[in-house]
Amino acid sequence: MAASLRVLIVVLAVVSVSVRRAAAATITVDEACKQYTKYPELCVKSLSSAKPEAKAAAEQGGLTGLAELSLAQAAQVGTETVAFVKGLENTPGGMPPVCLNECLAKFQGALADLQRSKVAVQEAKDVGAVNTWLSAAKIDGDTCMNDCQKVEGGGEMQVVDKIGDLGRMCSIAMSLTDASRNHTAAA
Numbered sequence: 753m754a755a756s757l758r759v760l761i762v763v764l765a766v767v768s769v770s771v772r773r774a775a776a777a778t779i780t781v782d783e784a785c786k787q788y789t790k791y792p793e794l795c796v797k798s799l800s801s802a803k804p805e806a807k808a809a810a811e812q813g814g815l816t817g818l819a820e821l822s823l824a825q826a827a828q829v830g831t832e833t834v835a836f837v838k839g840l841e842n843t844p845g846g847m848p849p850v851c852l853n854e855c856l857a858k859f860q861g862a863l864a865d866l867q868r869s870k871v872a873v874q875e876a877k878d879v880g881a882v883n884t885w886l887s888a889a890k891i892d893g894d895t896c897m898n899d900c901q902k903v904e905g906g907g908e909m910q911v912v913d914k915i916g917d918l919g920r921m922c923s924i925a926m927s928l929t930d931a932s933r934n935h936t937a938a939a
Contacts, residue, residue, distance in 0.1 A: 780811055784818045785924075788931040795924045798825045815932035816873070822928045823870040823882075826921035830863040830889065833914045840911070855896040855911060862889035862918065866925075873929065882929050890922040 785795035799807060799821055810821035837856050841849070865885040872882050893915045 779814055779818065781807065781818065784815060784928060784931070788815075789924045789927040791920050791924055794920055795822070795928075798822070798829075798921065798924070801825075815928060815935050819925065819928040819932040820870070820873050822921070822925040823866065823873055826886075826889075826918070826925045827863065827866040827870055829918050829921045830859065830866045833893070833918055834859045834863055836914055837911065858892040858896045859918075862892035865889035865892070866922075869925070869929075883926050886922045886926045886929070890919050893918040893922075 781799045782796055785792040785799065789795045799810070799818065802810070802821055802825060806821060806824075810817035813820070834856065837852065837859055841852055865888045869882045869885040869889070872885070896911065896915055
C-alpha cells in the first residue's frame with residue numbers, strides 16, 4: 753500500500769509539473785505584451801512582424817520563447833540603426849562627423865550587448881546578465897547624441913527617433929526576460 757501511495761504521489765507531481773509547463777507554453781504574443789511590458793502596442797507589432805514560424809515557435813516556448821524573440825527583434829532594430837547611422841555619412845548636410853562617429857560607436861556597442869543577451873538567453877546562461885547587457889545597450893543608444901547637442905547641426909531627428917525605438921525594444925526585451933525568469937522560478 754505504501755509503495756502504491758508513493759507511486760501515486762510521484763505520478764501526481766509529474767502531472768502537476770507537466771500541466772504547469774503546458775500552461776506556460778500557451779501564452780500568446782498579445783497576452784505577454786499586454787501583461788508584462790510598458791509598450792504593449794510596439795511589443796505586439798514587433799513580435800508579430802517576425803517570420804510566422806519564429807513567432808509560433810516563440811509562443812510555443814512560453815515566456816522564455818517570447819523573451820528570445822524580443823531579443824532577436826531588439827537586435828534587428830540595433831542592426832537597422834547601425835546601418836541608418838552609417839548611411840548618414842553619405843548624406844549631404846547630415847550629422848557632423850564628430851557626432852556621427854560617436855553615435856556609430858555607441859550603437860555598435862549597443863548591438864554587441866544585444867547579441868550577447870540573445871546568446872545568453874538561447875543557451876540558458878546567466879539570464880541575470882541579460883538585463884545588464886540590455887541596460888548597457890539602452891544607455892549606449894540614449895547617450896549617442898550627448899556631445900552632438902554641442903555641435904551645430906548635430907540634432908538629427910531621425911537618429912533621435914531611432915534611439916527611442918531601440919530604447920523601447922530594450923525595455924520590452926527586459927520585461928519579457930524578467931517575466932520569463934520569474935515565471936520559471938515560480939514553476
